[in-house]
Amino acid sequence: MRELSCDVAVIGAGTAGIAAHRAAREAGARAVLIEAGPGGTTCARVGCMPSKLLTVAGRAAHDARAAHRFGVRVPEVAVDGPAVLGHLRAERDRFVRHVFEGLEEWPADERLDGQARFLDGETLAVADHTRIRFRAAVIATGSSPSLPKPLEGLGPARVLTTDTLFGIADLPASLAVLGGGPVGIEIAQAMARLGVAVSLFDVGHELAGLTHPALTRAAVEIFGAEIDLHLGTEVMGAEPDGDGVRLSVRNPDGSQGSVRVERVLAAIGRPPNLEGLALEAAGLRLGEHGLPDFDARSLLCAGGPVFIAGDANALRPVLHEATRQGRIAGRNAAALAGSGAATAPEPWTALAMVFTQPGTASVGAPYDAQAEDARVTGAADFPDQGRARIEQRNRGGLRIWADRRSVLLGAEMIGPDVEHLAHLLAFAIQDGATAGRLRDRPYYHPTLEEGFETALAAITRGGAGTG
Incomplete structure (x- = not known):
């Protein structure tokens, strides 16, 4: 077995891993990047980029019909x-090639292929060909889709x-989507607009990451016009039915039912890829589901001396956070390898969005019904908003909450x-702005941003117009 030594070993060549490797090298550390799978980042291969290509195709068909x-x-x-x-795959492959072009610039002895596992707190084995001694390590192994138990054993011809x-x-002619979160609803709407008969199942009653009651109701009404929604419904079983699948479900009222579709898409989440790393051998303290305890x-x-970044830590599994976490982990690993100390930057304002039509977004502190007495909420709705009505996109609304001093908290x-709008608000929250300060900015007419100003005005009036 080949023996190597380095300052920083980075496990995973996705968004966080590439950023960590680059940051460690820029800090002067000798870094090695290890990849067991195809690499190229989840976003480029199977995540945000191909899903947006599907969404854009569905939007083109929808706009033509409308x-x-x-x-x-x-x-x-x-x-x-x-x-x-x-077309989707051609563009997807171009994005992936772009990622690999960046990796090819690095020396060959800084890139290793194979499954890594910890032998102890300072040694990794890569497959059966290399042993690496490290001073600090970064786990950036990403995540993989979860498959619900009822779908196990049906095979890839039926389950996606x-x-x-x-x-x-x-x-497919028909598709059942399991999961109404950001991924599930985005793909469900795109498929429906492309002519697929789509049924969506979720045990909860919320869609697209929204939790505010008024916005959740709006989402159900909007998406329910295009998708056969089954909220509060549990999929109890699944079995082959000809060349398709028959799902057995329990409805919200407790009754049983069944639905036959050509294919099923599992979109219930992506747990971290931690299996096979032998984290216990590194001396790490493991919490629930085998995830290491770590400082956020x-x-x-x-x-x-191990850091964990990106989807692997399940903290904020979105690309911009993975990039930043990779940089933080890489710099800190280099510092630790050089007998320095790790730094703990303040987290960014939380920002998440779904690229449906209309889109959804969540910013900053989440909605909390129990905190209403300590907050002021401003509301704006789009049905009568000028620019939205001109473009016949006048659906939905927004809710912004601030503390009693009008300091913006979230939306x-x-x-x-x-x-x-979400980006503007994220910047303002990050800067500690008040509703009044953000309202005292130019809002051009007619723009969608005018609706944003309406909600801010409600906050400055003490919550008038909330809903």
Whole structure:
């Protein structure tokens, strides 16, 4: 077995791992990057980029069908499933190649292929070919889709995950989506707009990451117009039915039912890839589900000179957070390897969004019904908002909450182009702004941002117009 030594060993060549390796090298450390799988980042291969390509295709079909609202007649809209998926894969592969081009710039002796496992607190084995002595390590192994027990054993011909969905040759005639979170609702709407009969099942009653009651109701109404929603419904079993799948379900009222579909998509979450790492051998203190105890700011694990970043720590599994966490972990690992100390930067303002149409977003502190006495909430709704109505995208609304001094805390929203409103609010919260300070900015007419100003005005009036 080959013997190597380094300052920092980074396990995983995804978004967080690449950022950690680069940060460690920039800090002067000798770093080695280890990858057991295809690499190329989850986002580029099976996550945000291919899913957005599917979403854009669905939006194009939907907009063509709806053009009559403006007096524009499109005689026929035909969806070519193989062409949609072929374009998706071509663009997806381009994004992945771009990631690998960056890796190819690094020396070959800094990149190793194979499954890594800890032998002790300062040694890793990579497959059966290399043993690495390290001063500090970064776990950035990403995540993998979870498969519900009722779907186990049905095989990839019937059951899809986000890791396999984008490899299918053609669109299915019908699809059951299990999970109404960001991934599930985004793909469900895109598929429905591409002509697939979509049924979505979730044991909860919320969609797209929204939790504010008014916005949750709006989401159910909006998405329910395109998707057959089964909320509060549990999938109890699944079995082959011809070339499809028959799902057995328990409805909210306790009654039993069944649904037959051609394929099922499991979208109930992506747990961290920690199996096979032998974390106990490194002396790490493990918590629930085998996840190491770690400091959420420095990312240092309890029990050893090991950091954990990106989807592997399940803290905030989105790309911009993985990039920042990778940089923090890489810098801190380099510092620890050089007998320095790890730093603990303040976390960014939480920011999450879903690229449905209309989109949804959550910013900052989450909605908390128990905290209403300590908060002031401002509301704005889009049905009568000028720019939204002009574009016939006048659905949804937003809720912004602040403390009693009007310092902005957080928000949820569903509506047209809320990704841009969410960014503005995230910047303001990060800077500690008040509603009055943010309101005292130019809001051009007619823009969607005017709705944002409406909610801020409600906060400055002490919550008038909340809902």
